[in-house]
Amino acid sequence: xxxxxxxxxxxxxxxxxxxxxxxxxxxxxxxxxxxxxxxxxxxxxxxxxxxxxxxxxxxxxxxxxxxxxxxxxxxxxxxxxxxxxxxxxxxxxxxxxxxxxxxxxxxxxxxxxxxxxxxxxxxxxxxxxx
Ligand SMILES: [Zn+2]
Numbered sequence: 001x002x003x004x005x006x007x008x009x010x011x012x013x014x015x016x017x018x019x020x021x022x023x024x025x026x027x028x029x030x031x032x033x034x035x036x037x038x039x040x041x042x043x044x045x046x047x048x049x050x051x052x053x054x055x056x057x058x059x060x061x062x063x064x065x066x067x068x069x070x071x072x073x074x075x076x077x078x079x080x081x082x083x084x085x086x087x088x089x090x091x092x093x094x095x096x097x098x099x100x101x102x103x104x105x106x107x108x109x110x111x112x113x114x115x116x117x118x119x120x121x122x123x124x125x126x127x128x129x130x
């Protein structure tokens with residue numbers, strides 16, 4: 001998997017995560033959440049990531065996706081379970097749709113910013129995501 005990081009030198013990490021060749025099923029919402037957990041700025045170039053960062057991203061991707069499945073997915077778009085119930089995952093968003101609010105990370109005094117990357121909204125903390 002780390003080979004992909006090396007091959008995709010010019011992409012920023014956000015677009016890289018959305019690339020289906022990496023892990024299929026990482027949606028736009030989850031990409032923001034994963035990068036927040038990994039403390040990585042979404043506009044950072046993939047080639048600047050350290051091995052440690054790559055490992056964090058892989059681990060956090062697993063974590064976020066498992067969590068989302070357990071909670072029934074996000075209902076923000078078209079994900080509703082067969083009973084039409086809304087998933088509860090979106091209530092736990094750490095950065096997604098939290099523009100202008102305080103960062104949820106303990107001891108971080110940052111503010112969540114929104115930036116459009118390749119026409120998709122991306123949310124991140126301006127302080128703890130480097
Ligand atoms: Zn923060």
